[in-house]
Amino acid sequence: xxxxxxxxxxxxxxxxxxxxxxxxxxxxxxxxxxxxxxxxxxxxxxxxxxxxxxxxxxxxxxxxxxxxxxxxxxxxxxxxxxxxxxxxxxxxxxxxxxxxxxxxxxxxxxxxxxxxxxxxxxxxxxxxxxxxxxxxxxxxxxxxxxxxxxxxxxxxxxxxxxxxxxxxxxxxxxxxxxxxxxxxxxxxxxxxxxxxxxxxxxxxxxxxxxxxxxxxxxxxxxxxxxxxxxxxxxxxxxxxxxxxxxxxxxxxxxxxxxxxxxxxxxxxxxxxxxxxxxxxxxxxxxxxxxxxxxxxxxxxxxxxxxxxxxxxxxxxxxxxxxxxxxxxxx
Amino acid sequence: xxxxxxxxxxxxxxxxxxxxxxxxxxxxxxxxxxxxxxxxxxxxxxxxxxxxxxxxxxxxxxxxxxxxxxxxxxxxxxxxxxxxxxxxxxxxxxxxxxxxxxxxxxxxxxxxxxxxxxxxxxxxxxxxxxxxxxxxxxxxxxxxxxxxxxxxxxxxxxxxxxxxxxxxxxxxxxxxxxxxxxxxxxxxxxxxxxxxxxxxxxxxxxxxxxxxxxxxxxxxxxxxxxxxxxxxxxxxxxxxxxxxxxxxxxxxxxxxxxxxxxxxxxxxxxxxxxxxxxxxxxxxxxxxxxxxxxxxxxxxxxxxxxxxxxxxxxxxxxxxxxxxxxxxxxxxxxxxxxxxxxxxxxxxxxxxxxxxxxxxxxxxxxxxxxxxxxxxxxxxxxx
Numbered sequence: 001x002x003x004x005x006x007x008x009x010x011x012x013x014x015x016x017x018x019x020x021x022x023x024x025x026x027x028x029x030x031x032x033x034x035x036x037x038x039x040x041x042x043x044x045x046x047x048x049x050x051x052x053x054x055x056x057x058x059x060x061x062x063x064x065x066x067x068x069x070x071x072x073x074x075x076x077x078x079x080x081x082x083x084x085x086x087x088x089x090x091x092x093x094x095x096x097x098x099x100x101x102x103x104x105x106x107x108x109x110x111x112x113x114x115x116x117x118x119x120x121x122x123x124x125x126x127x128x129x130x131x132x133x134x135x136x137x138x139x140x141x142x143x144x145x146x147x148x149x150x151x152x153x154x155x156x157x158x159x160x161x162x163x164x165x166x167x168x169x170x171x172x173x174x175x176x177x178x179x180x181x182x183x184x185x186x187x188x189x190x191x192x193x194x195x196x197x198x199x200x201x202x203x204x205x206x207x208x209x210x211x212x213x214x215x216x217x218x219x220x221x222x223x224x225x226x227x228x229x230x231x232x233x234x235x236x237x238x239x240x241x242x243x244x245x246x247x248x249x250x251x252x253x254x255x256x257x258x259x260x261x262x263x264x265x266x267x268x269x270x271x272x273x274x275x276x277x278x279x280x281x282x283x284x285x286x287x288x289x290x291x292x293x294x295x296x297x298x299x300x301x302x303x304x305x306x307x308x309x310x311x312x313x314x315x316x317x318x319x320x321x322x323x324x325x326x327x328x329x330x
Numbered sequence: 331x332x333x334x335x336x337x338x339x340x341x342x343x344x345x346x347x348x349x350x351x352x353x354x355x356x357x358x359x360x361x362x363x364x365x366x367x368x369x370x371x372x373x374x375x376x377x378x379x380x381x382x383x384x385x386x387x388x389x390x391x392x393x394x395x396x397x398x399x400x401x402x403x404x405x406x407x408x409x410x411x412x413x414x415x416x417x418x419x420x421x422x423x424x425x426x427x428x429x430x431x432x433x434x435x436x437x438x439x440x441x442x443x444x445x446x447x448x449x450x451x452x453x454x455x456x457x458x459x460x461x462x463x464x465x466x467x468x469x470x471x472x473x474x475x476x477x478x479x480x481x482x483x484x485x486x487x488x489x490x491x492x493x494x495x496x497x498x499x500x501x502x503x504x505x506x507x508x509x510x511x512x513x514x515x516x517x518x519x520x521x522x523x524x525x526x527x528x529x530x531x532x533x534x535x536x537x538x539x540x541x542x543x544x545x546x547x548x549x550x551x552x553x554x555x556x557x558x559x560x561x562x563x564x565x566x567x568x569x570x571x572x573x574x575x576x577x578x579x580x581x582x583x584x585x586x587x588x589x590x591x592x593x594x595x596x597x598x599x600x601x602x603x604x605x606x607x608x609x610x611x612x613x614x615x616x617x618x619x620x621x622x623x624x625x626x627x628x629x630x631x632x633x634x635x636x637x638x639x640x641x642x643x644x645x646x647x648x649x650x651x652x653x654x655x656x657x658x659x660x661x662x663x664x665x666x667x668x669x670x671x672x673x674x675x676x677x678x679x680x681x682x683x684x685x686x687x688x689x690x691x692x693x694x695x696x697x698x699x700x701x702x703x704x705x706x707x708x709x710x711x712x713x
Contacts (some may be wrong), residue, residue, distance in 0.1 A: 072486055077483065082508065109460040111461075
């Protein structure tokens with residue numbers, strides 16, 4: 001029930017507040033990671049939590065990602081709900097084996113005897129002028145792995161709710177946070193408002209000429225593109241996918257059947273990115289509704305470049321609009 | 331600028347790369363002589379000793395029976411433990427019910443100690459499942475195939491034990507230790523080394539039990555380590571000890587002490603059980619390609635079961651009739667495994683879709699239904 005009492009929060013604050021609520025609600029919730037305690041995390045997402053919940057629940061870990069995720073597996077087997085912070089996207093790879101071979105498969109291997117209620121938070125994406133390994137988008141690698149659920153938040157209010165829902169989920173969740181958005185925009189949060197389900201995509205702008213699919217950092221890009229397109233008399237529908245595995249395709253199909261044109265945009269590399277799966281599913285389900293092929297605006301198939309040219313690598317408003325034009329002219 | 335080499339004095343500058351000559355804790359020699367040890371001495375009742383013998387004989391039978399089942403095509407593969415019975419029974423019998431074990435895929439003797447029907451072990455090797463027991467019921471985790479991954483799980487579980495206040499209370503039924511099993515090959519893995527670091531950092535109640543059976547498939551221990559493995563512990567900040575892994579008495583005594591140390595809240599211990607892999611790595615391996623039969627013959631003289639039998643007989647603790655009784659029990663167990671294994675049904679095709687998630691996704695449900703509908707198009711299909 002909405003009370004009308006709102007507060008203005010950033011994405012960082014939304015996540016911080018969401019983590020706090022989850023820890024208040026369930027004493028089994030633990031936070032683990034590098035610098036998550038006293039420092040409050042390099043992005044300050046866990047700011048103040050160790051002070052209030054103690055060192056046993058907000059655990060500064062040794063600097064070893066496989067160790068963090070591997071010990072979180074053991075804590076989960078003991079009945080805890082670990083929320084793991086991977087400091088940067090590019091540092092998740094040392095933990096890749098534990099995530100893919102253990103976290104993802106434990107429930108299956110054990111015939112459901114052993115649950116893995118774990119959240120692995122990964123600040124992802126670029127645009128912060130960082131050095132190598134600090135701007136990556138590894139989501140497809142996890143969405144490709146059965147046993148994991150993968151979600152990406154795009155705004156402060158979603159950050160607040162989705163992190164709590166992910167923690168409450170009994171399956172392991174890879175939780176992607178667009179780091180460029182952490183401190184960017186503010187939104188009104190009403191903590192008493194009923195949240196949307198975690199594994200649901202959402203139409204964030206209605207339109208009729210083409211559908212733009214985005215998640216995480218590119219939602220903002222897509223919305224800006226839609227605004228610019230509107231000035232030119234083109235009506236774009238924007239969908240924030242929010243969940244990448246499972247995909248919530250019903251709102252997508254519904255939209256595509258109305259618009260007949262789709263542009264998918266993500267920062268992750270084009271080749272075998274989420275756009276490829278989305279294009280395949282859309283062509284299977286909406287073949288006769290399509291007026292043009294599904295087009296993709298993605299990071300190029302090069303290693304993430306040096307930061308002085310990263311904006312050339314990242315999908316931006318103009319590249320999205322260019323793809324929209326190509327779809328409309330097809 | 332001229333280079334002023336240190337020459338032969340360099341070793342003095344840096345000190346030795348190894349602490350001291352390795353010591354081996356032993357309470358029963360290969361010849362069946364009972365020894366005493368200043369730190370790890372232990373009084374065993376006749377019943378304890380007969381129990382160890384029975385456990386080892388039955389464990390060996392599980393192993394030989396499963397190996398035979400593989401040869402007959404009933405199992406796809408089997409990981410043999412031949413020669414490691416004492417290490418596993420000693421480690422397994424030192425546990426208290428509340429302790430929790432994280433095994434590799436070769437801990438058939440420890441599984442036996444935890445009360446798991448050995449038939450359940452065969453499912454994984456027959457290819458009908460990936461593990462079929464509930465770890466919560468037996469406090470024995472599922473077999474882990476990725477080398478060393480479970481060392482971190484054990485450490486994390488032990489961190490959970492700490493948070494549950496189940497360490498150092500003085501209540502023998504509450505204080506809990508966790509065992510991470512691994513082998514000499516795994517000691518090279520990052521996960522094992524990270525587990526050492528986490529366990530030391532948090533003083534987690536975990537015992538790292540390394541069965542050094544000298545071989546990681548074809549690679550000898552010398553390829554994994556320049557120093558005795560137990561000496562590595564010191565570098566991580568906790569004690570390590572090497573025990574004769576073919577001596578069930580010593581393994582039990584050392585493990586009991588290490589587990590008690592963990593339960594009391596004194597942190598982790600590395601126990602290196604020095605043993606030998608008498609069989610192949612698995613039934614698909616051919617050790618004649620990489621090791622000398624001389625070596626195997628030498629280790630035959632150190633057989634864990636033979637030395638205990640000598641001791642038991644010499645001291646009048648067992649007679650022929652009792653030993654024959656154990657052998658008969660082993661025959662029954664063999665029969666149980668043979669018949670049970672052959673009767674194990676293949677899983678139904680659609681069961682592959684089960685338990686991927688706790689809360690199944692709509693898209694997976696649709697995939698299952700799609701495949702079911704496809705199977706239905708075949709005449710006589712009864713999936």
